[in-house]
Amino acid sequence: MRLKELLNHLLHYTMNQEADIDITSIEMDSRAATPGSLFICIEGFTVDGHHYAAQAVENGASAILAQKPLPHIVNVPVIQVRDTKRAMAVLANAFYGYPTEKLHLIGVTGTNGKTTTSHLIQQVFADAEKKVGMIGTIGVMINGVHHKVNNTTPESLFLQKAFHEMTEEGVEAAVMEVSSHALDMGRVRGCDYDVAVFTNLTQDHLDYHGDMMTYMRAKGLLFSQLGNTYGSAKPKVAVLNGDDSASEHFAKMTAAQIITYGIDTDCDVTAKNIKITGRGTTFTLVTPFEEREVSLKLVGKFSVYNVLAAISASLVSGIGIDSVIETMESVKGVDGRFETVDAGQEFTVIVDYAHTPDSLENALLTVKEFAEGNIICIAGCGGDRDRTKRPLMAQIASEHSDVAIFTSDNPRTEDPQAILDEMKAGTANDNVVVIPDRREAIEYAVSQATPLDIILIAGKGHETYQIIGKDVFDFDDRVEAAKAIGAKK
Numbered sequence: 362m363r364l365k366e367l368l369n370h371l372l373h374y375t376m377n378q379e380a381d382i383d384i385t386s387i388e389m390d391s392r393a394a395t396p397g398s399l400f401i402c403i404e405g406f407t408v409d410g411h412h413y414a415a416q417a418v419e420n421g422a423s424a425i426l427a428q429k430p431l432p433h434i435v436n437v438p439v440i441q442v443r444d445t446k447r448a449m450a451v452l453a454n455a456f457y458g459y460p461t462e463k464l465h466l467i468g469v470t471g472t473n474g475k476t477t478t479s480h481l482i483q484q485v486f487a488d489a490e491k492k493v494g495m496i497g498t499i500g501v502m503i504n505g506v507h508h509k510v511n512n513t514t515p516e517s518l519f520l521q522k523a524f525h526e527m528t529e530e531g532v533e534a535a536v537m538e539v540s541s542h543a544l545d546m547g548r549v550r551g552c553d554y555d556v557a558v559f560t561n562l563t564q565d566h567l568d569y570h571g572d573m574m575t576y577m578r579a580k581g582l583l584f585s586q587l588g589n590t591y592g593s594a595k596p597k598v599a600v601l602n603g604d605d606s607a608s609e610h611f612a613k614m615t616a617a618q619i620i621t622y623g624i625d626t627d628c629d630v631t632a633k634n635i636k637i638t639g640r641g642t643t644f645t646l647v648t649p650f651e652e653r654e655v656s657l658k659l660v661g662k663f664s665v666y667n668v669l670a671a672i673s674a675s676l677v678s679g680i681g682i683d684s685v686i687e688t689m690e691s692v693k694g695v696d697g698r699f700e701t702v703d704a705g706q707e708f709t710v711i712v713d714y715a716h717t718p719d720s721l722e723n724a725l726l727t728v729k730e731f732a733e734g735n736i737i738c739i740a741g742c743g744g745d746r747d748r749t750k751r752p753l754m755a756q757i758a759s760e761h762s763d764v765a766i767f768t769s770d771n772p773r774t775e776d777p778q779a780i781l782d783e784m785k786a787g788t789a790n791d792n793v794v795v796i797p798d799r800r801e802a803i804e805y806a807v808s809q810a811t812p813l814d815i816i817l818i819a820g821k822g823h824e825t826y827q828i829i830g831k832d833v834f835d836f837d838d839r840v841e842a843a844k845a846i847g848a849k850k
């Protein structure tokens with residue numbers, strides 16, 4: 362695309378020189394710049410991309426977009442705007458041909474359940490033989506092909522590129538997790554959502570947002586961004602959890618139509634007669650049109666919420682109810698979410714991604730519903746993350762288990778023992794054992810387990826690494842548990 366044509370999409374900018382050049386890629390990392398690139402300087406949390414403009418030019422970049430003067434760059438055009446991140450969202454969208462306007466785009470936000478709900482919706486579309494894409498914690502999937510990502514919701518440049526690839530592959534619908542960080546940092550600006558789903562709001566990420574009200578407002582941006590297309594054949598829909606009071610705020614923030622789901626309050630889509638066992642969950646689904654019996658392989662009340670959210674989003678997306686229910690009944694689970702490890706042992710081992718107070722409590726209460734022996738819970742709290750959730754998670758772990766083992770979960774640049782001390786301060790219960798090394802913690806849990814016991818290994822789910830300092834080591838709770846079971850035999 363010609364640079365001038367691209368810049369036509371911006372209202373205001375200044376330029377140090379006239380240039381009629383072709384732009385073949387947009388990059389925000391100087392190391393990826395090549396001849397033909399427009400390099401965008403982003404002020405990050407760790408470094409300032411403006412310092413890398415010269416390196417981008419050395420690597421061949423044909424133009425630079427900045428929000429500060431760069432007088433030392435004279436050989437290539439320097440375009441200056443007020444806010445490069447905002448401009449990047451506009452330019453990436455234009456460069457890739459406004460891909461989300463060609464997709465049925467579903468965004469899922471909330472503290473817990475985004476990955477699970479997104480996977481359920483994705484599976485509905487795949488089973489209905491629609492080409493589908495997905496973006497989230499576990500990666501980017503385009504027509505069943507997996508690509509790794511660094512963020513649950515990537516930067517606008519990466520997002521628009523992924524959507525473009527989806528349209529090139531003939532994808533009709535895309536479902537994505539929308540994190541509060543992404544909403545706050547403008548990563549999803551310009552995404553044309555058709556359906557926005559809210560799972561729930563409980564404590565997390567207060568290191569970033571500061572307080573719950575600010576955290577909630579960030580989540581609300583998804584609903585205020587949901588387009589207003591009255592009279593259109595394809596209305597925009599907000600799918601809200603009626604049992605969570607934050608939905609009242611989101612309902613006010615959107616001009617879209619609203620459908621509510623829930624269990625405890627009067628909602629459009631609801632579940633009654635819920636029966637939970639260790640092997641699955643059954644309930645009666647009630648929609649505005651009919652009642653249907655549903656039998657899930659997923660366990661726990663929280664799973665019913667995710668399923669109701671996914672059913673609502675799928676129905677408003679035009680998928681027939683028979684097909685939607687068939688998918689819900691067939692889904693065995695999501696990678697690292699309530700995943701059982703079976704290495705021939707007589708006790709149960711469950712690996713789960715609960716890393717917030719609410720999700721840990723839900724996971725443990727679910728285990729309690731069917732536990733016949735002791736519950737042994739392994740829990741840890743991430744370093745360089747919300748410190749205020751540490752004592753809360755510790756208290757929940759010890760209160761709802763017979764043995765609580767506190768261990769490391771990605772200590773990152775913090776001292777692992779200091780994180781454990783902050784956890785330990787949250788509980789006076791005497792059923793707590795502190796074992797900083799996660800492998801040893803798992804070995805200890807396995808050594809203590811007797812038939813009928815349940816070990817819940819929380820926090821890392823699908824993760825296949827442990828981050829200590831800045832180093833990333835191979836580590837998979839499922840593999841470690843199987844090894845420990847093998848060694849016990």
Ligand SMILES: CC(=O)N[C@H]1[C@@H](OP(=O)(O)OP(=O)(O)OC[C@H]2O[C@@H](n3ccc(=O)[nH]c3=O)[C@H](O)[C@@H]2O)O[C@H](CO)[C@@H](O)[C@@H]1O[C@H](C)C(=O)N[C@@H](C)C(=O)N[C@H](CCC(=O)O)C(=O)O
Pocket residue numbers: 389390391392402403404405406407408409410413498511512513514515516540541542543
């Ligand atoms: C705090 C935060 O959100 N950081 C994000 C941010 O990184 P940063 O600000 O540190 O970037 P930086 O390293 O300072 O670099 C600034 C600029 O200089 C450029 N640069 C840098 C070095 C160089 O040699 N050349 C160069 O051009 C970089 O490419 C970048 O454009 O921009 C990066 C690129 O988009 C993100 O990957 C990174 O997310 C980090 C990994 C992260 O951990 N983020 C978390 C807090 C987050 O966003 N989490 C949510 C999920 C939460 C949930 O699941 O509930 C998420 O959506 O992932």
Ligand SMILES: Nc1ncnc2c1ncn2[C@@H]1O[C@H](COP(=O)(O)OP(=O)(O)OP(=O)(O)O)[C@@H](O)[C@H]1O
Pocket residue numbers: 471472473474475476477478498513538560561663664666667697698699713714715716719720721723724822
């Ligand atoms: N609806 C829910 N309500 C409460 N807890 C849930 C819910 N769904 C899942 N969980 C718990 O939260 C954990 C994480 O679930 P999931 O990965 O789906 O959430 P997420 O919102 O994508 O998390 P992240 O913010 O890390 O991407 C699960 O392992 C489970 O313990």
Ligand SMILES: N[C@H](CCC[C@H](N)C(=O)O)C(=O)O
Pocket residue numbers: 513716742743744746770771820821824
């Ligand atoms: N998206 C979450 C994931 C946390 C997973 C947990 N294992 C940890 O490292 O704290 C975060 O980045 O805060």
Ligand SMILES: [Mg+2]
Pocket residue numbers: 475476477497498499513538
């Ligand atoms: Mg997720």
